[in-house]
Amino acid sequence: MPTYPHYRDLHTVEQVRVMEREALIALGISGHDLMRRAASAALGSLRRHWPQARRVCICCGPGNNGGDGFLLGVLAREAGLQVELVALSAVAHGDAALARSEWEQGGGQVRSWDAESRLPVADVFVDALYGIGLNRAPEPSAARLIDGMNASGKPMLALDVPSGLNADTGYCPGAAIQAEVTVTFIVGKRGLHSGRAADQVGQLELASLGVPDSVYACVQPDAQLLIAGSMPPRARYANKGSNGHVLVIGGGQGMAGAVRLAGESALRAGAGLVSVATRAEHLLALNATRPELMVHAVDDVQVLAPLLERASVLALGPGLGQGDWAHALWQAALDTNKPLVLDADGLNLLARKPCTFAVPTVLTPHPGEAARLLGMSIADVEQDRFAAVRELARCFSATVVLKGSGSLIADPDGRLDVCPWGNPGMASGGMGDLLTGVIAALLAQGCTAWQAACLGVGLHARAGDLAAQNGERGLLASDLLAPLRLLGNGMSTHGSERG
Known part of the structure; x- marks a missing residue:
């Protein structure tokens, strides 16, 4: 994605509509003119990605997204491409009607889509069906068109938002376009960066359409993309006591690996x-394989007490379990009121006995753990991950990382960042334990809970992308340790990171 001053800013659909209105005023142009700018940006993207394409099929809905598509057809035809237009509706509305009229007055034909229709032959398909406005499953006729485009085997360019993907939440309630490239207009939409979006958006480009900075200044972004960061160099006189003491609490029966990784x-x-x-x-196993860890046998709370006293930050939950031993250690750790990272069974115990936190605390649930903490279903969490992570942060007075594709970080005041890195290979055992340890270490080195969560999530995901250069399938959590060290020091490995 090209970098420009507002590339990190992510907005809701409501905010985007406000900005579109402000853009028309600031630029002194009509909605049709702005639509033409979007079409021009889309044509540029199409020509860059598929320079050999000669036949283009543009599928248009009745609203403004369809208007973008009709004007793209006009420009593509002027550029010498063969263009077929397929329309969901016999009519278009508002500025889209003007765009459709321009296409037709230039001699363009429109194929109406119905139950008997078949898609024309094309080198590239363009999705201009719904845009930002859809918050429900596409109707059956549209769903059949979407399924046909997905099954065509041809590349697809989505205009603004892949149709069927909720631009606010990243949720797909029904059929949804699987685009190779999405060119989104004016500003980033938060739903393009989390949840199902990773499977629908493809390569994401942002076209500002020449909108001036004054328009961006009028609306505060709802969320932002994380930036790549690292820790500053250490002072030359630093010693081990200068960088904090993390105590990892967990590893119930058969779960030594979880505390080892953390x-x-x-x-x-x-x-x-x-x-x-x-x-x-x-x-024995932990001391033999990683002697730098100071490993202690803890059978009861009395043995844990001096370890809690010496620690500056607690990492509570990896492999902990939920039995009597686990609950006793969990409660003793919380009673110390020390900075804390809570994960895995530490979160499951919190769901059974909720409390709020008065000290710097980071919770790192996956959707299943988030659902238990909120008393709802996993489907409810995934339907609006943004609302879920904010509610968790508010309810527990903690910084919360909602893990998954496009991990989200929220604080109790509603601030929210989105992680643009990571890959499907990281969906394997131990990755969460690794993240717990990273965030705890950053807390121990003086980061605030927000800083530790954002930097930790970013380092973890970027390390995963570097480790996946040898292939995503079969990626192990321990494969991230070497690139994690390099990235934490502001260094990189051979090759390039995504994002």
């Missing part, structure tokens, strides 16, 4: 000291 990632992310409180059965 502890080692805390070390690789720069914590000066890392202790592990776990079951006695894990001591």
